[in-house]
Amino acid sequence: SHLSENKRDFEGKKFLITAGPTYENIDPVRFIGNHSSGKMGFDLAREAAKRGAEVILISGPSSQRVDDKNIRIYRVSSAQEMFDEVFKHYENTDVAIMSAAVADYTPKVKATEKIKKNENELVIELVKNKDILRTMGEHKTHQFLVGFALETQNEEENAKMKLKKKNLDMIVLNSLRDEGAGFANDTNKIKIFTPTEEQTFSLKSKEEVAEDILNFIQAKL
Ligand code: CTP
Numbered sequence: 001s002h003l004s005e006n007k008r009d010f011e012g013k014k015f016l017i018t019a020g021p022t023y024e025n026i027d028p029v030r031f032i033g034n035h036s037s038g039k040m041g042f043d044l045a046r047e048a049a050k051r052g053a054e055v056i057l058i059s060g061p062s063s064q065r066v067d068d069k070n071i072r073i074y075r076v077s078s079a080q081e082m083f084d085e086v087f088k089h090y091e092n093t094d095v096a097i098m099s100a101a102v103a104d105y106t107p108k109v110k111a112t113e114k115i116k117k118n119e120n121e122l123v124i125e126l127v128k129n130k131d132i133l134r135t136m137g138e139h140k141t142h143q144f145l146v147g148f149a150l151e152t153q154n155e156e157e158n159a160k161m162k163l164k165k166k167n168l169d170m171i172v173l174n175s176l177r178d179e180g181a182g183f184a185n186d187t188n189k190i191k192i193f194t195p196t197e198e199q200t201f202s203l204k205s206k207e208e209v210a211e212d213i214l215n216f217i218q219a220k221l
């Protein structure tokens with residue numbers, strides 16, 4: 001990777017990258033979340049910035065940090081907050097990469113006081129969140145739009161369906177099947193689909209995966 005140290009092939013390009021999980025509040029002290037660490041999105045942001053891009057990074061709760069003058073970070077919590085932040089920047093974006101693990105559902109009612117236990121079972125009603133990426137696809141003008149897919153079954157078929165349904169230019173399939181791949185790990189095994197091609201990559205560190213993804217995007221721009 002030292003070969004790419006001085007590569008400035010994204011100079012002048014504006015990236016919008018999302019990262020991490022979202023937290024959907026149940027009450028003031030509890031939430032529904034997921035195991036996303038944010039590392040994949042932060043590594044994409046660091047690598048794009050290193051190569052000259054101007055990066056807007058919108059992250060859900062994550063312990064990841066960045067320190068690069070080419071990265072502006074916005075920290076959000078819920079899927080709704082991420083939606084709102086994304087659409088403040090979307091129009092002025094050349095490449096959008098949605099690597100965040102956005103919650104599909106959120107509690108219909110967020111209790112204002114801590115929920116007390118009682119003799120009964122507790123039922124929490126969940127309503128569907130807006131699909132940020134699908135909405136981006138619907139409003140796409142000039143942006144190169146990249147999604148991620150996390151699947152545990154019919155992986156390729158589902159990834160290709162998402163590519164089409166969300167009007168994406170490219171989708172990155174994250175394999176959870178292989179040991180050490182995906183989500184809370186520092187390594188990842190991916191497969192990339194565009195409407196006309198596909199390419200399989202081996203198990204690598206997320207830094208190297210970020211490089212592979214950005215090289216693939218660069219060749220498409
Ligand atoms: N995504 C999004 N907004 C949501 C849900 C997902 O922008 N409310 C994005 C993710 O960031 C990812 C892509 O959509 O880039 C695919 O997410 P995934 O969870 O794999 O797919 P879903 O469409 O949510 O379908 P399902 O979870 O049922 O497989």
Ligand code: CA
Nearest residue numbers: 101102103104
């Ligand atoms: Ca989902």
